[in-house]
Amino acid sequence: MMKDNIDTKVGVDAMETKFNCRDVQVYYADNHAIKDVNVDILDKTVTAFIGPSGCGKSTFLRSLNRMNDTIPICRVEGDILLDGEDINDAKVDPVQLRAKVGMVFQKPNPFPKSIYDNIAYGPRIHGLARNKAELDEIVEKSLRRGAIWDEVKDRLDAPGTGLSGGQQQRLCIARAVATEPEVLLMDEPCSALDPIATAQVEELIDELKANYSVVIVTHSMQQAARVSQKTAFFHLGNLVEYDDTNEIFTNPRDQRTESYITGRIG
Amino acid sequence: MPVFWLILIVLAIAAAGFVVGRSRALSSAEGDARKLHSLPSFYGNNVVIKAIVPAFLVMIVWLLAQPLVVASSVSGLIPESAIPDNSSRGLVMAEVRRAADGLDAAVASGGMTEDFARNARADFNDVTERLQEAGAIVTSQVTQPVLRAAQRFRVLNATGKTLMSGAVIALSILGALWGIRETKAEFRARNTVETSIRMLLIAAASIAILTTVGIVLSLVFNTVEFFRLYPASDFFFGTTWSPSFSGRGGSSELGVLPLLWGTFYISIVALLVAVPIGLFSAIYLSEYASSRVRSVAKPMLEVLAGIPTIVYGLFALLTVGPLLLSVFGPNGLGWMQAGTAVMTAGLVMGIMLIPFVSSLSDDIINAVPQSMRDGSYGLGATQSETIRQVVLPAALPGIVGAILLASSRAIGETMIVVLGAGAAAKLDLNPFEAMTTVTAKIVSQLTGDADFASPEALVAFALGMTLFVITLGLNVFALYIVRKYREQYE
Amino acid sequence: MTDATVQGGAPAPRGSIHSIDARTAKRNRAEKRFRTYGKIAIGIGLFFLVVLFASIIRSGAPAFTRTVVDVPFTLTQTQYEEAEGTLFKTKAYSDFFIAALDNQLREQGVEAEFDADTIERLLGKVGSTIREYYRANENQLGEEVSFSLATSSRVDGYLTGRVTRESMTDSRFLMAADLDLVDRLVEGEIITSEFNWPFITGADSGVDNPGGAGIxxxxxxxxxxxxxxxxxxxxxxxxxxxxxxxxxxxxxxxxxxxxxxxxxxxxxxxxxxxxxxxxxxxxxxxxxxxxxxxxxxxxxxxxxxxxxxxxxxxxxxxxxxxxxxxxxxxxxxxxxxxxxxxxxxxxxxxxxxxxxxxxxxxxxxxxxxxxxxxxxxxxxxxxxxxxxxxxxxxxxxxxxxxxxxxxxxxxxxxxxxxxxxxxxxxxxxxxxxxxxxxxxxx
Structure with missing residues (x-):
């Protein structure tokens, strides 16, 4: 019965849809972590995944750019279509997929290199710049998009690990943006940050939606309400409800969603 | 073996003391162990410790001190005139010791009586004859002063041993009596025993310091002695190594540079083999290999580390050397004259070091946090790009530390170079030439016939000092780097 | 190749993920190469291990076998007294042994010419071994005893193929001509191989007796x-x-x-x-x-x-x-x-x-x-x-x-x-x- 609700949304605005997910199952060895998830993720929109710990929201996020491939015991079934193409197809090179679908992680993880080299890493491996000048341009543009340019422009040669937590996370976002992805996956990007840094990152996410489809996993319902237009609520591996953010927070249809957002479970 | 019996006697005293102490404690509490401060066995152990520890301490100190005291007293008996021109007091003393051993052997085999051996007026020609008959090795005629000194030497040693036995046994009994006297119901035996045990534990831990002190002292004293006979500048900057075999110095040239060059050349060849193979093995095992492959390949590689170096030495001498010779030798490319060469030793040493590099690097690569790899994969990097551009740079300090430790191993390795590198000290660039190393020369200088007091033998200690300083520096630096690196990711 | 600062074309318009673009293909080849390096490194390491053990086993095995010459031998009381009466006692015993060996060969239908020097090069000082034996066991006089005499290590080497007629040079230890007798002894099944217990239990030997060295x-x-x-x-x-x-x-x-x-x-x-x-x-x-x-x-x-x-x-x-x-x-x-x-x-x-x-x-x-x-x-x-x-x-x-x-x-x-x-x-x-x-x- 839940499915019906979601199915009605499918294909409403096919042009804007980035991901079509149908009957997605994820297993960790024998553990069935994600069950029958159907969801459509829209372009130029921030989509938030919320739910209690261990509900599978991060797992599902990681299957969108096949990061789960790096975990040997993990197995994904069902169809995940990016622009109508199955990302789990044997022909797909995960490397190419991840260039299109970038990712930002829970803990800021700058490489032990200079700020410049951190940003330039992606463009270099994907061959996005023809010469040094172009690379400089990409680095500056990405750092500006990451809203960190003004803070680091004088010390591009300093190690990325020397920045503060909030700066590191914005650096990681800038790094992800530098490869010109079409989708940006963010796995609890603010959980390791203090409130001020969180505010900076949230502001940044809001700006990013003009160009990208952003999918953010968050623990904080307030954050989901602040930054996202669409919200999906996961519980025990099931996608319980998926709708406009306003709708979810003001008028949840499912009992479990209501319990979660009112703080009775979670 | 009187020392062995002495130990047994002390142990027996201690065992008796234990029984007495324990029963005395019980009787002082009227047989009710609950009235005692500590368990009865603690009272026994208190006696045991007091009977054993001081006695053994005195015995060890005595055993160490007696040879020094005896030697200095006997040495005074030898007049300057009895020391030949081309000899030294040390050499004469060695002769005295040999003569004394000879007298012992002669007495033991019945060649002479104890009284005769002690007789100060004995004709030394007669003594020499009897010594030779008894099979004691006396190369030349024993001179009058040497014989007198040897007799004195024996007498002093025997007296010393007797005195020591008496002192040790007396001390042991006194200690036991003291422990027994202390034994009363309210005596805090457990605390006393535990404090003593704690002291013993500290003493055991201090052996590490003592060992280092022993190494440093034995190197420093002999090195200083060497520099007294041979100028330090000639040693450190000399480019020729040609010790004379007469054992009389003078014509020897003992420059360390050719040996250091050989050492470094062989080590470099070894590292050129071990580092790429070890590092790539570590990368493959930690990043690519399935757990099945890993569980088989890793222990198999580590078998290489458990093989004794003598095996590698023989492998170099008898398998790798002839193999290289058949390719590069006179019948092949003509670059190589004999099987023993820098290449032979370096190659085999490299094989030995592969597991050393690979398991250290493996640990270090595994310590790089997964989040780094995820960050790189998330940007669409391939696995090899991630390894080369993220994992390895992050692990670099640790890997450098591992390579430094491996090179310290290579520099200190002995058996492979003794058997595989050749004996000629040369400053040459051809890796197919035979060269020699610091360690190989330490062995050859100390196992030859040269007298310990001659520069030819003493130079080994200066070489040992050089080796110790170089490897210690490398080790300290490497451990510092590795520790720094571990802290970074902890 | 990928760490070159700048290369490739302008930001390629991202095509379908179902077709692998040229750059990705190139990167995948690099990936494969890198992985192969790892495999090669492991392979080399394991190869060295195998070579090491193979050469140990191949070269070490001969130490565990030795070849012995088995000759049934009877010494009568009179022969014993006669031998003890001569000046060169061991020479006398050696002659008895040669006679016994000759006899044994003839029984097996093999013809061979040899002298005492050959025997000494092949079997060592046979005479003194036999003399020692009888001096210690006089009661064995007149009985048939079988002497198992170890051959010199060079004969071992010849029989295991380490020493060949071509590779050897005549020396006081072994002459090429001696090998003819060895061949005859093999023909007559007088030389046999046995497990070398003395190697495992014995002590080191002198420098010119490799055969007798034990660990x-x-x-x-x-x-x-x-x-x-x-x-x-x-x-x-x-x-x-x-x-x-x-x-x-x-x-x-x-x-x-x-x-x-x-x-x-x-x-x-x-x-x-x-x-x-x-x-x-x-x-x-x-x-x-x-x-x-x-x-x-x-x-x-x-x-x-x-x-x-x-x-x-x-x-x-x-x-x-x-x-x-x-x-x-x-x-x-x-x-x-x-x-x-x-x-x-x-x-x-x-x-x-x-x-x-x-x-x-x-x-x-x-x-x-x-x-x-x-x-x-x-x-x-x-x-x-x-x-x-x-x-x-x-x-x-x-x-x-x-x-x-x-x-x-x-x-x-x-x-x-x-x-x-x-x-x-x-x-x-x-x-x-x-x-x-x-x-x-x-």
Whole structure:
């Protein structure tokens, strides 16, 4: 019965849809972590995944750019279509997929290199710049998009690990943006940050939606309400409800969603 | 073996003391162990410790001190005139010791009586004859002063041993009596025993310091002695190594540079083999290999580390050397004259070091946090790009530390170079030439016939000092780097 | 290629993920290459391992067989008295033997010409062996006895293919012509192969008798050294570890000990040899070549290894055990000795065995304290003498053989290595079994 609700949304605005997910199952060895998830993720929109710990929201996020491939015991079934193409197809090179679908992680993880080299890493491996000048341009543009340019422009040669937590996370976002992805996956990007840094990152996410489809996993319902237009609520591996953010927070249809957002479970 | 019996006697005293102490404690509490401060066995152990520890301490100190005291007293008996021109007091003393051993052997085999051996007026020609008959090795005629000194030497040693036995046994009994006297119901035996045990534990831990002190002292004293006979500048900057075999110095040239060059050349060849193979093995095992492959390949590689170096030495001498010779030798490319060469030793040493590099690097690569790899994969990097551009740079300090430790191993390795590198000290660039190393020369200088007091033998200690300083520096630096690196990711 | 600063075209319009673009294909090839390097590296490592073991086994196997000449022999009382009456007694016995051998060959229908010199080159001093036998067993006179005489190692080599007629040069040890007789003896089935027990149980031989060299005495020497190492390094190592792990407070003294231990673990073994030479032999005048001194040196060398592994085992015992014991009023000392130490014991023993195995194979320090050269006087006279009488040790004995000019000793050296490796393997297997059996996961 839940499915019906979601199915009605499918294909409403096919042009804007980035991901079509149908009957997605994820297993960790024998553990069935994600069950029958159907969801459509829209372009130029921030989509938030919320739910209690261990509900599978991060797992599902990681299957969108096949990061789960790096975990040997993990197995994904069902169809995940990016622009109508199955990302789990044997022909797909995960490397190419991840260039299109970038990712930002829970803990800021700058490489032990200079700020410049951190940003330039992606463009270099994907061959996005023809010469040094172009690379400089990409680095500056990405750092500006990451809203960190003004803070680091004088010390591009300093190690990325020397920045503060909030700066590191914005650096990681800038790094992800530098490869010109079409989708940006963010796995609890603010959980390791203090409130001020969180505010900076949230502001940044809001700006990013003009160009990208952003999918953010968050623990904080307030954050989901602040930054996202669409919200999906996961519980025990099931996608319980998926709708406009306003709708979810003001008028949840499912009992479990209501319990979660009112703080009775979670 | 009187020392062995002495130990047994002390142990027996201690065992008796234990029984007495324990029963005395019980009787002082009227047989009710609950009235005692500590368990009865603690009272026994208190006696045991007091009977054993001081006695053994005195015995060890005595055993160490007696040879020094005896030697200095006997040495005074030898007049300057009895020391030949081309000899030294040390050499004469060695002769005295040999003569004394000879007298012992002669007495033991019945060649002479104890009284005769002690007789100060004995004709030394007669003594020499009897010594030779008894099979004691006396190369030349024993001179009058040497014989007198040897007799004195024996007498002093025997007296010393007797005195020591008496002192040790007396001390042991006194200690036991003291422990027994202390034994009363309210005596805090457990605390006393535990404090003593704690002291013993500290003493055991201090052996590490003592060992280092022993190494440093034995190197420093002999090195200083060497520099007294041979100028330090000639040693450190000399480019020729040609010790004379007469054992009389003078014509020897003992420059360390050719040996250091050989050492470094062989080590470099070894590292050129071990580092790429070890590092790539570590990368493959930690990043690519399935757990099945890993569980088989890793222990198999580590078998290489458990093989004794003598095996590698023989492998170099008898398998790798002839193999290289058949390719590069006179019948092949003509670059190589004999099987023993820098290449032979370096190659085999490299094989030995592969597991050393690979398991250290493996640990270090595994310590790089997964989040780094995820960050790189998330940007669409391939696995090899991630390894080369993220994992390895992050692990670099640790890997450098591992390579430094491996090179310290290579520099200190002995058996492979003794058997595989050749004996000629040369400053040459051809890796197919035979060269020699610091360690190989330490062995050859100390196992030859040269007298310990001659520069030819003493130079080994200066070489040992050089080796110790170089490897210690490398080790300290490497451990510092590795520790720094571990802290970074902890 | 990918770390070049800037390359490739303008930001390519991202195409379908179902078709692999040229750049990705190129990167995937690089990936494959890189992975292959890893496989090659492992392959080379394992290849070396295989080559090493293959050459050990191939070269060492001949040491375990020896060829003997079996000749039935009867000496009558009169012949005995006649021989004892001559001037060259052993020559007489040698002649008897030659006659018996000739007889034996003829029975087998083989024709051969040979003289006493040939026999001596092939079988050594036959005459004196026979004479010794009958002087010791006069009751065997008149009875038929079968003498199994070991052939010289060069004949072994000829029969195993190490020595060929083409490769050998005539020497006082063997002439090419002698090989004709060997061929005849083989034809007559008088030469047979048997397991070389004397190699395993015997002592070292002189430099011109490679065939008679055995490793047994040096195994005993190694055994006495290991006893010293075990009985010193285990208690001292455990005591030091207990202090450092359970009692030591963080201060300069403790730091000093820790730094010392980690550095000693990496000091080259030859430096320990120098220490042993200077302190134990020059300063304390302990006997040279004695297993006691060897054991002391190896103890100092092994201690850091044992301390490091013992501390790891002590650390693995969870603090809850200590708290439980302290909580019911046990003293710190009782806690450690009654609870922590027994729980850590399997790990400690495993570490100790591995340390012992390392010490067993160590050679360089032994060379410096004189456990090398022709020192094996056979077996020690008794248990206590075993510690102080000059002896050799397995690795030192192997080195001695390898350093001798006569290539026939190389077989012995390889054979010695097989024995040494068997000991090491047993020790390591015991350690692994111990760990598997008693390992606890907390």
């Amino acid at each position: 047994g005495a040096s195994v005993v020497g190694s055994f006495f050294m290991m006893l010293v190492v075990l009985f010193l390094s285990l208690p001292i190592g455990v005591a030091a570890s207990i202090y450092l792990e359970e009692f030591a407070v963080q201060n300069r003294f403790t730091d000093l000990i820790e730094v010392n231990i980690s550095n000693l673990a990496a000091v080259p073994s030859i430096v320990f040899g120098i220490l042993g030479l200077a302190v134990f032999i020059q300063f304390m005048h302990l006997p040279q070549s004695a297993p006691l001194v060897g054991g002391l040196v190896l103890t100092l060398m092994t201690l850091p290894t044992i301390i490091i592994s013992t501390r790891a085992s002590l650390k693995a015992v969870p603090p809850s055990i200590r708290e439980a014991a302290l909580g019911i009023g046990a003293s710190k000392m009782q806690t450690v000795f009654h609870h922590v130490l027994p729980l850590a014991m399997p790990g400690i023993l495993t570490g100790t065995i591995i340390g012992l195995a390392q010490a067993l194979g160590e050679t360089a320090p032994l060379l410096l304290i004189g456990m090398v050269g022709f020192v094996a006087r056979g077996y020690p006279d008794g248990f206590l003498q075993g510690f102080v009488e000059p002896n050799s040790a397995m690795p030192a004995q192997i080195y001695t053989w390898a350093a001798r000019a006569d290539v026939a000793f190389y077989d012995k050296a390889w054979g010695g290595i097989i024995i040494l490796l068997i000991f090491l393997m047993i020790m390591n297997i015991v350690a692994v079994v111990l760990r598997r059996r008693f390992e606890r996961r907390w």
